[in-house]
Amino acid sequence: MIHHYYRLFAILFFTCAAAALAAQETASVAGSLRVADAPAEFANVLLLQATDSAVIKLELADASGTFRFAGLQPGDYFIRTTGIGMPQTDHPAFGLAAGMELQLPVYTLYATATDLATIEVTAKKPFLEQKAGRLVVNVDQSITGQGGSVVDLLKKVPGIVVAGDRIAMAGKSGLTILIDGRPTKYLDINSLLRDMPADNIKSIEVISQPGAAYDAEGNGGVINIVLKKNSLLGTNGQVYIGGGYGERAKYRAGAELSHQSGPLNLTGGVSYNHQEWIEGLDLVRRFDDRTYVQENDGYGVPNSYSLRLGADYDLNDRHRIGVNGQYGFGQSPSFGENLTRITRPESSTPITRFVTYRERQREWNNLNLDGYYRIKLDTSGQELTFDGSVNTFARDTRITLRTEGSDDYPDRLNLEPSDARIFSGRVDYRKPLTASLLLTAGAKASHAELDNELLAKLRINGTLVTDENLSNRYLYDENIAAAYTELGWEAGDWSAKAGLRYEHTRMEGHNVTIDSTNLRSFGQLFPSLSVSAPLKGALGVSLAYSYRIERPSYYDLNPFISYLDPLTYEKGNPFLQPELIHSGQLSVTYEKQPFLNLSYDYTNDIIADVTQQEEASGVAFQTTVNLDRYVRYGGSLFFPLDWIGKSISGYGGAMLYYNDYTSDFLGGNLDQDQWSVTGFMQMDIRLPKDWKFQINGWYQGSGLDGIIRYEPMYGLDAGLQKDFLDDRLNLILSGEGIVQQFFRGEIRYQQQDMDILSTWEAPVFSAKVTYKFGNRFLTKREARDSASQEERGRIGD
Structure with a gap:
């Protein structure tokens, strides 16, 4: 069945390619701008349709004041110019025939009386932006958090x-995390988030209602971490260095360099x-009649290194190609000590007491290669994009456990090599049907293969022998083929927007040691x-619905057993089923900023x-x-803090949600x-001498996460x-966790009676210095997602 969808993908791919080659002969127009007998450098040049003044294209004049528009359909157009210190000017209309290459006369612009040296640009992005189907949090505008x-x-x-x-939103854990739109299901996500410096992050998007163009992966809590990208002309870059300390040291350094000139854009870091x-x-x-008290303390000393290179090239005004690569590697050693005491209710004296030392040595590397080819089929906005990605992940882990105080628990050694490879391809097509209707369609295919091995050993009489009960090798293959169409008005x-996506999944897990294969194949629409509409004045309203799927992470499917101490371990479940989610949301915005959201989610097999x-x-x-069923509904309310005073800005808000789990589980x-x-709040205060102060806080009330109730x-x-x-x-100086209440929870279900306390490092104080160099002329590069954007994150710890 899966091969059938690959054939569909191939047919669509080559059909669209043929359409691109069959595009009609086009025209071009070029010209130059001058102001005060000098080139009008980097002025904005707009090409508009003469009949209705519709904007067809936008370019920046280069350093010599010249500009050029190509790939134009025959018709009547005119040029509009504008820039800092120059008024908007419309120039005479002209006609273009098929194949014509028109050279316009020199346009002379006139500067206004405003002295450019006195112009101060003060606009900046708001910290929160409500966009269609997602909330954008511009974390690069945040002072706190940048040091970590x-x-x-x-x-x-x-x-x-x-x-x-544990990462949860309004009390709900199990969030789907993307990085630049790419899934992290193949990755050790906890280590990745802990090792990746905040300096690389531009914004974080909370995607509540993804459209059909997105993979159906996601349980309604989708977090997309957007990395910083260069948007400046010429050669520019930045270097930074930072450090911090709580109970352990933290430091980092980095550099970014980019060059954009004409059709070429190079980036590196x-x-x-x-x-x-x-x-x-x-x-x-x-x-039974015993109490187990287990106190675990651990620390890690990871080192990570990253190299990023990218290039985009405009072959002409209609064709663009690009390649991007990232290579990362590092070491993530961690050390833990567990004290276990077993007592009876009638006595506080332990009947058993022992200490276990756990050491994990891990080396890892990953390589991501992406390429794309974008074709603008005409000037009406018809476009075709091809994407391909190859991603590899490898890690080598060595875990030792040594117990003192009891002869019942022999020393352990686990060797855990792991490799993953992901290949994916995607084609997307968009065509404006009318001035108000946009059609998008596309197809995607991905293949993932993972090889995980566990060689477990026990020390018996001073000699390491293989533990046949734990040693294992697990192979996993996954193929996903998808096609979608979406109509926007x-x-x-x-x-309004309506879309439909079909995905077919084939998952095969093979336990080599016991020669057992678990094969699943299913398709789903x-x-x-x-729908969005204005209400009154600055108020707007939107209503959205989506049907989603959340596949198990590969780590969760892996049946390996990993001991934390002799009385505690974790293991995967190769028989997990995907969860299916119905999600609806009603949103009210004020000046396009988030104000009120109401949502309802119904999940089967969570x-x-x-x-x-x-x-x-x-x-x-x-x-x-x-678990059989999970129902969640509630709402969130946001409010600005600008009304407090002219020197104060920020936001506050609250969320109230009802969580209900129902299932036949463990015989009950x-x-x-x-x-x-x-509750949450962030306040920014402008101080004298251009200092800025920021304070933010959060509160999470008692809640429910599966079978755990927390305080x-x-x-x-x-x-x-x-x-x-x-x-x-x-310069940024920050303190994280200045006031902190840690996680406390309990389990009271069937034969389980457990109290949990989880702590982490707080407070942590840090400093960061960044120096930017190069010019500051902005340009416009269209955002794009890699073909593997929905696949990279289900590799686990």
């Missing part, structure tokens, strides 16, 4: 709470990040619909992390299961529900920022 990792920036997203390795961390996990379990402040225990031994383990009827409230948490961060040397030198 991506984890620190995620805390700035309204409603997101990060507690150790290198970075180094050393982000040490500390975390704790305390468990108190009551089982826009008229003034009214808009995923509709989406959204994928949830749960804790279980072996009745015979009392050993506890964490795994992932499907799980039926748990609870309301949960989340309220909160945190407070603050920071200072100042620019020097004509805004080229930037």
